[in-house]
Amino acid sequence: MIKLHHPVKKRIVRRSSEGGIEFSKSLPLGSAPDASPLLACLYESRSIFSPEDLGRSLNELPPPALLKGMDAMTAELEAAIRARKSIMIVADFDADGATSCAVAMRGLGALGAERLSFIVPNRFTCGYGLTPELVELAAGQQPDVLLTVDTGIACHAGVAAAKARGMTVLVTDHHLPGESLPAADAIVNPNLPGDGFPGKALAGVGVIFYVLLGLRSRLRESGWFDGVRQPPNLAEWLDLVALGTVADVVPLDRINRILVHQGLQRIRAGRACPGIRALLEVAGKNWRTLASDALGFALGPRLNAAGRLDDMSLGIACLLTDDMAAAKEFAELLDEMNRERKTIEAQMQSEAWAILDELEARSGGGDRHGVCLFDPAWHQGVIGILASRIKDRLHRPVIAFARGEDGLLKGSARSIAGVHIRDVLCAVTARHPGLIVRFGGHAMAAGLTLEENRLAAFAAAFEAEVAVLLDGMDLEHTVVTDGELPPDHFQLETARCLRDAGPWGQGFPEPLFDGEFDVLGMRIVGEKHLRLTFKVPGVSRQVEGIAFFVAEPQEWLGCRRLRAAYRLDVNEFRGVSSLQLGIEYMEPVP
Structure with a gap:
């Protein structure tokens, strides 16, 4: 058993067989966004072989009709809207569920639904998903339709309980289905057997966004938009789609990259909803230069904190309000909850280490x-x-x-x-x-x-x-990098180019490089982090670096040379931008 108390030794593995960056001559990216020889090489190693693979336009998304069950789903929703039925959204209690709920509430309202509400299970009393207990709570509000978002595909008992009460049950989800499906009136899930939709990695928020796209098309064809009632621009809520997609750590395939890119563009243009703007403010993030990783590491945990410690209704309320003052109050409460979560987590980690040490002692080190x-x-x-x-x-x-x-x-x-x-x-x-x-x-x-x-x-x-x-699998810890970065690329402009060349994330990893550097200075900041100053071979100026959450940081202070796996980051401090190496892994060099 590996002891948690000590830094874990890892093996750095380079994607290139030659061990360094090889500028591609074959990849025809001359007309692609932000094309450069470095990016061409990085894209090619991520199975991007043509400019078309880098498309970021919403027009390049596959049509909603490819999703199995879309016709039945949109028919039910159209009927509910025309009959002015009460529609209750049933959401999961994580960031994907919260953003899915907000997109559904905002989108259905814009499409003409007049009687909308939502309910989210409290994980401590109702458990996960659409359970019979949650149906009983929902029944108190007498909804005609239950629409699940980011949940429902495994909720057989809950669906049956809702049907027994006369409710229409519509399921939108992305989780893998079991051997049988719940007896819902309609189900949309890209992972259903026989589904022909090309993007199996949609998050829950991506699925409900697609349902809204399909519903808008149906309503347009049926004459619902009569000149007085106008079709909404559903792209207005792509900031929420981007947040939920990144926070749920689903693979960023081409479809998800388009959704996240478009959402980031809205945020960077200052058009995010008040809740996201307020969360960015309490997290200290600059919306003008926001990168996709900040959605996952800064906003996602604060939103998730509500569902972890209390009730995700608070997080959903933050995303639904159009009042900036209210959004700031919600965001501050979520930030406070996230700090409490960190304290609880630290104590639990300490206890987990003790349990692991005891297990190791019992097994004799096996x-x-x-x-x-x-x-x-x-x-x-x-x-x-x-x-x-x-x-x-x-x-x-x-x-x-x-x-x-x-x-x-x-x-x-x-x-x-x-x-x-x-x-x-x-x-x-x-x-x-x-x-x-x-x-x-x-x-x-x-x-x-x-x-x-x-x-x-x-x-x-x-x-x-x-x-x-x-059995037989290589279980050594590895860090996969793109090789050694040429000296002339240690520039702020390169870091900005790489940031904007994404969005990067799960399944489409942000460029990570490695190299050996002399350490000119090192100090502990914030108790758990290290601020470093490097001499990079071939680079005339010093380069700054930061390593977050270092185990036993004081043990590194005497290190004078190290090998590091790092990202090129843009450090923004008091309005000044500078190059910074974001250290993912480091080891001393004798």
Whole structure:
């Protein structure tokens, strides 16, 4: 078992077989946005082989009609709008769910729906998704239609309960379906069997955005827009689509890159909704130069904090208000919650390290393929982050458990490349029927529920299934880079060019370079971070760098030469922009 108390040794692997940047002569990107030999090389290594692959126009999106179930979905929504039926949005309690809900509320309202409301389950009392308990709460408001966003595909019991009460149930989701589908009146999910939509990586917010596109087309064809009633510009809510897509860490395939790019353009032009502008303000981010990673690392956690510690209704309210003063109040509350979440997380990490050390002592130092951790005092809303942090350190699939309000254990799983965590849970269920009460998720993340007295049996079954998948796999920690950056590219202009050449993210990684540097200066900032000054070979001036959340930062202070994997970043401080290396990994060089 790898100890969490010490920096993890990793192997730097370069994408280029020759080990450095090779400027491509073959990739015809001369007419592409921000084309340059460096970008051509970087794009080619990310399977971009033509200017068409870099298209960012909304006109290049595939049509909504390609999504299976779109016709039935839009027919139901049109009928509800024309009949002035009450439509209630059922949202998930994460950032994707919150943005999906906001897009649905804003978009359906603009398309003519007059009676709209939303409900989001409290994870501590109702659990995940459209449960019978949530249906009972919703029934108090007597909705005619329940429309799920970012949830619903695994909610058989909840859908059945709503149907039994006479409600129409419409499901929009992106999570992987099980062997059977809930008995909803319509379902749109790009991952349905037989679905011909080319983008399987849409986030929940992308799915509901596409449903709105399809609904607008249907309403236009049926004469709903009569001159007095005008079709809305749905692109107005792409800032929300971009936030939810990046925060949910879905792969940025071509479709998602278009959606995120267009959303970023709206934010940078000062046209974001008040809630996003307020969240950027409390996070200290400049909206004029915002990059996609800030959506995931700065805005996403603050929005998620509401669902983790309290009620995501607060986050949704922040995204729905058109009053900037109210948005600032909501954003400040979310920021305060996020600080509280960090404190709780730090304590839980400390306790997790102690548990891991005890497991290591019991096993005599033997390695584990899959890790299950539980402490009775752990916060149910923070176990997902805890599992992710430990997974990053151990490079093994990890499930962290906490007690739920119903007395059952709630587990949050995070995985590594090569281990489809939802498939692992399917395999455990097939071999041990009844061991898991319920589960759902995707390849890299999942949630599950267990009876507490069955945790040991589950941990053993989980370990056995993961061991089969990891057999023969190279489990050494690796950092994949684009090689060594030529000296003449250590410039602010190059950093800006790379920032604007994205959006970068999951499945379309931001350029990462590596090299050996002399360290001219180093100091600890903010207790956990290191500010460095480098001498870069071939570069006449000093180059600044920053390494965040360094384990045992004081142990680095005597280092005079190191090898680093880094990004070219733009550092903005008091209105002045400068080049900065964002250190992803570093190791001392003797």
